[in-house]
Amino acid sequence: MSKKSLHYYQGMITIILMSSFFIPSAKAEITYDFSGFGTLGYAISDQSFHYAQHIDNEGSFAKDSLIAGQLDIKFNPKFSATIQAKLAADNSQENGVKPSLTWAFLSYRPNNDWLIRIGQLQVPGYLNSVNRDLGISYDYARLPYEFDSVSPIYNFIGASINKTFILADSEIIVDAYAGKTKANYRYYIGEDIEGFADKGADYYKVDTDVIGASITYKTSDNIYLAGLHRAKIEKSNGSSWDANVGYSELIPGSGIGYYNTDEGSGTLTVGSFDLYIVNIGADIYLGDGVRLATELAVRNSDDLQTGLNSISGYVSLKKKINNWTPYIFYSQIKTNSADLKKHSQIDNNQVPDFIPSSDSINASQHVIADSFEAYDQFSIAIGTSYQFTPVNVLKAELMMVQVNKSSSLFDIPSGKASKDYSTTVFSISYSFAF
């Protein structure tokens, strides 16, 4: 952990603990509760290239394993604080583990209907966005990745306001949040070009401002929700984003040219870009122990021409049979057709051999396509959870992932092999809480 991160965490925890001196606790004493949870998860695929950063045919514990501890401090019925820290795979580099804060906030609940929280929070508004780490809270071995990867961040430092409207047999919850965070944005380049690009994964450090709102309707059996989220993303080093990919003709009128982001190619740059996500979801009890869950998200930026502009969603069915809960799900992500077409044009563009440096130019097209990103894949999974107790759950899942035109969720070398392929992933995990 860097010194800067350490100071940040120390500062956040100190503020929360010090607050106990300033918040009135009335006659009831301040209570401290320690608890924790974790998952030991193993996943292996039948391919040598990585899926979701960690999963390949050598197997990995990195994708799904974590351990977390939590301290809850209750000053009085209206004021409380929560600190949750976890140890999990480091998302700012390819290997290693890293401690991080998931929650670290002060909470004020003036009455039954309002809840105000300030500090390190998680993005609300999806069915599982605030419980992604908590394996015992869902039956999937892993949340459907096509959908779970849709939000650029899930943690931020800021504030959230929550208003609950209590109805006769149901409730409506409105959440609004705003804040900022520093994050690492991972991308993978599938080809080496000497002096220009190195094959492999790399990271942008980005500063992200987020704001959003969601509405949830809950009955005793069902949940329906809708959300709107905006992330303003800029590179931490201050450099700009290429808003589009330009094209330079090598021989005028010949149609021979190459895509690039050089000055004069038609590429525009922006200092930051806004990414909007609109989502809806439902978790419905169908009777006889059967639940249907589905979510859909549209992700779009008007500032960038990129494969990030996409639609993703999943639908799952599960049935509780005593301690067993078998399930199936179908999950998909697809870049908008215009941007997917542009990605294909870039990736497939090749100049003839007689053009000087044709090898480098042709390789650069793949690299630019990789940077442009594209998502065109679906997965089908079948699995089951077995609940020893509500806080001890074993899960196993078999998932087939099919990539059509391309998918930036895989680390795959450029070329023909990067299209139309499939992978099978087997996952097994044990989740617990204490």
Added chain:
Amino acid sequence: MKNKRFTLTSLLLTFMLSITAKAEVVMITSYQTDITDIDARIVSRLYTGKIIEINGVSVIPINQDPSNPLRTRFLQKYLSQNEDKYAAYWTVRRFIGKGTPPKEFLSVSAAIDFIIDTPGAIGYIDNNLLTLPKDIKVINTQ
């Protein structure tokens, strides 16, 4: 003589059974707390952390230890839940930053002591508890 003994034993058993059958979980608070009636639905919301006040009065729900059979009956009567479901509910709620479960006590007498000392504290007892402390009142449940 045998018949008389049998009749007496039967009457005693019937009496004990009738007491057991009438034993009911009722909500209590101290006289310091300005609450006289409570809806069963409100009890459910209180013990699931969805409300923290009743008619503007700040309240603190008090629970029994999971090993106490009284808690099982309370959960069944007011929340229509068993211990596993209730524990699972709070486990998730805690880790998504929505608070901690109600304070638990190992005995009814310890819970009553806390309720007497803490304005706003609400708990539950068997209604056949013979010696209800004078500072405690039963809240009418609708």
